Amino acid sequence: MNSTEIFLSLLQHNKRSFEELQWPNSDTFEVVVGAILVQNTTWKNTQKALSNLNNANLLSLDVIADLDIALLADLIKPSGFYNTKAKRLYGLIKAIKKDFDDFENFRQNVTREWLLGIKGIGPETCDAILCYACGRAEMVVDAYALRILNALDYEFESYDEAKEWLGSLDFDKVYKSTGLFDELGVFRLYHSLIMEFCKDYSKGKKLDHDVVKLHFGY
Incomplete structure (x- = not known):
């Protein structure tokens, strides 16, 4: 079974509209913050932390750059590991200000190598920022993707190897099935x-392998 077949099977299973599946506020600075906050926690907890920042009118690059780090940590507490995440977020924002000055310049000119050089940003967080905040056609490989691949008996030696395999789609087939006509939209979907x-x-962090194999006809 190849990646295109997995994609089309998932598409067939899907009962939600494409709009419902989109990352909230894609292509904005909020995505950068969310990509840090979602590390090692649920999206529900991440949304609580983002709401705290939003309600305090703090979801902007310039404002967080000047914010007391203890206050930042307190506001993002629902996301867990809040002291560590506050340091990571603060470090990233300071680096963005130093090298790009503003979010739009960062969005247009940041590279994968630059992001991976920032403390606390691994390949998954990096690609999430590039894909959802910067509009780059990067496939994000998260724990969910690895669960499906593992259930289908696929093993990869590295993140980049799994990313390359998942991203190797027959785009003509995918475009025909989705009505999408760009790689970015496909990777996000x-x-x-x-x-x-x-x-x-x-169930918890475990995926029923029998259900997966039955669904994918594997």
Whole structure:
């Protein structure tokens, strides 16, 4: 079974509109913050932390850059590991200000290598920022994707190897099935379909392998 077949099977399973599957406030600075806050926690907890920042009118690059780090940590407490995440977020924002000055310049000119050089940003967080905040066609490989691949008996030696395999789609088939006509839209949809499938069929952090194999006809 190849990646295109997995994508099309997930698409067939999906019962939600493409709009419902989108990362909230894509292409904005909020995504950068959310990508840090969602590390090692649920999206529900991340949303609580983002709401705290939003309600305090703090969801902007310039404002957080001047914010007391203890206050930042307190506001993002619902996301867990809040002291560590506050330091990571503060460090990233200071680096953005130093090298790009503002979010739009960062969005247009940041590279994967630059992001991976920031403390606390690994490949998954990096690609989430590039894909959802910067509009780059990068496939995000998260724990959900690895659960599906593991259930289908696929093993990869590295994040980049799994990313390359998942991103190797027959785009003509995918475009025909989705009505989408750009790689960015497809990768965003693919990532969302994976998450929704795993939410439907996971118990805790475990995915029912028999259900997966039955669904994918594997």
